[in-house]
Amino acid sequence: MSRAPYAADPARSRGRLHPDPGGETRGPRDVFQRDRDRIVHAIAFRRLRHKTQVFVAPDGDHFRVRLTHSLEVAQIGRTIARALGLNEDLTEALCLAHDIGHPPFGHAGEEALREAMAEAGGFDHNAHTLRVLTRLESPYPRWRGLNLSWDMLEGLAKHNGPVPAPNWALAEVDAELPLALDAWPSLEAQVAALADDIAYDNHDIDDGLRAGILDLDALCAVPLVAARWEAVRARHPDLPPDRLRGELIRDQIGAMVNDLIETSRARIAASGVDSVEAVRAAGQPLIGFSDAMAQDERVLKRFMYATLYHSPSQLAVAAVARGLVARLFAAYVAAPDRLPAAWRATLPETEPARTRHIADFIAGMTDRYAIGRHAELIGPVALPEGF
Numbered sequence: 039m040s041r042a043p044y045a046a047d048p049a050r051s052r053g054r055l056h057p058d059p060g061g062e063t064r065g066p067r068d069v070f071q072r073d074r075d076r077i078v079h080a081i082a083f084r085r086l087r088h089k090t091q092v093f094v095a096p097d098g099d100h101f102r103v104r105l106t107h108s109l110e111v112a113q114i115g116r117t118i119a120r121a122l123g124l125n126e127d128l129t130e131a132l133c134l135a136h137d138i139g140h141p142p143f144g145h146a147g148e149e150a151l152r153e154a155m156a157e158a159g160g161f162d163h164n165a166h167t168l169r170v171l172t173r174l175e176s177p178y179p180r181w182r183g184l185n186l187s188w189d190m191l192e193g194l195a196k197h198n199g200p201v202p203a204p205n206w207a208l209a210e211v212d213a214e215l216p217l218a219l220d221a222w223p224s225l226e227a228q229v230a231a232l233a234d235d236i237a238y239d240n241h242d243i244d245d246g247l248r249a250g251i252l253d254l255d256a257l258c259a260v261p262l263v264a265a266r267w268e269a270v271r272a273r274h275p276d277l278p279p280d281r282l283r284g285e286l287i288r289d290q291i292g293a294m295v296n297d298l299i300e301t302s303r304a305r306i307a308a309s310g311v312d313s314v315e316a317v318r319a320a321g322q323p324l325i326g327f328s329d330a331m332a333q334d335e336r337v338l339k340r341f342m343y344a345t346l347y348h349s350p351s352q353l354a355v356a357a358v359a360r361g362l363v364a365r366l367f368a369a370y371v372a373a374p375d376r377l378p379a380a381w382r383a384t385l386p387e388t389e390p391a392r393t394r395h396i397a398d399f400i401a402g403m404t405d406r407y408a409i410g411r412h413a414e415l416i417g418p419v420a421l422p423e424g425f
């Protein structure tokens with residue numbers, strides 16, 4: 039399908055903070071392809087392979103981590119973008135980058151950092167994604183950050199919609215390159231946000247069943263799953279349930295993606311938007327599920343929190359991980375000379391920049407690097423038996 043008039047147009051990007059030497063038209067790639075490739079080559083992107091999605095430092099090689107999650111989000115995002123005539127490269131770039139700001143140990147690590155940073159402006163993984171990409175990654179000789187396009191930074195900053203009250207980290211980026219934070223972002227960004235939900239709703243079911251924490255019978259009583267399960271069983275009445283797990287996940291991803299495409303197509307048509315600027319001025323999201331799917335998805339999420347994310351075994355691991363991050367933070371605050379040389383050399387003299395520098399270092403750690411630094415500085419830590 040050709041690109042729709044409401045798609046982000048690389049020829050009309052709002053550009054970069056530092057104009058690229060040689061301009062955007064050199065070589066075969068346009069501005070959004072370059073953004074995507076900058077993410078793929080970033081150090082922070084490579085670190086996602088050792089960062090928790092749901093299971094901390096899993097032994098099992100088949101469990102998702104932040105990297106494989108991001109790849110699945112990108113696959114779903116591209117499918118939706120292509121069906122709606124949106125810009126696939128920008129969608130893919132946003133999907134690949136959306137979790138780059140996650141600290142080690144997922145939400146447990148984030149809670150520990152938020153608490154440790156309470157007096158220094160707090161910590162939020164979305165805002166930290168912007169901080170990593172505009173300040174901490176530094177492959178260029180003459181400026182900090184990846185120098186991504188405005189459109190890319192806009193989409194990442196508004197991953198969860200408009201941000202009328204940005205925190206300090208986002209406010210710093212916005213002061214440098216104003217991102218119109220109180221308006222809805224491009225449709226590509228809206229797609230990336232929902233591709234994220236479709237991906238993890240489904241792969242967490244897969245991983246939860248693999249880990250033996252989720253119970254298939256209980257899961258199949260959840261309305262969204264029940265409908266798909268019935269359809270799958272009807273197609274394969276002769277096969278035992280455990281042979282149908284992959285089929286259930288595939289079928290459910292398809293149902294959610296198709297619902298999203300149809301609903302969004304209708305909403306876009308009804309809104310009459312004919313440019314990306316009109317999308318930003320629409321005052322409401324145009325990408326979304328039908329009311330019935332949105333309701334079913336909320337019920338599924340509640341089920342996943344109750345039975346998987348906050349299951350006793352997960353809560354036990356999270357408590358250990360939180361403690362580990364809190365102790366590491368305190369140890370580096372008390373003895374900043376233990377920071378690696380490059381981080382020591384750039385340690386600010388004054389607060390809150392000094393504390394934030396230590397938080398930046400810790401947030402960039404992978405799970406296994408954090409476990410290693412804890413062993414070195416404080417002592418070995420025993421994580422409850424993993425998967």
Ligand SMILES: Nc1nc2c(ncn2[C@H]2C[C@H](O)[C@@H](COP(=O)(O)OP(=O)(O)OP(=O)(O)O)O2)c(=O)[nH]1
Nearest residue numbers: 091092093144145164197198234238242347348352
């Ligand atoms: N083990 C565990 N996993 C969790 C918890 N909360 C969320 N998760 C997992 C489930 C999903 O795979 C993923 C969802 O969190 P994300 O940060 O990726 O998305 P969320 O929608 O919370 O925020 P975002 O859209 O990124 O702003 O993290 C938790 O308390 N424990």
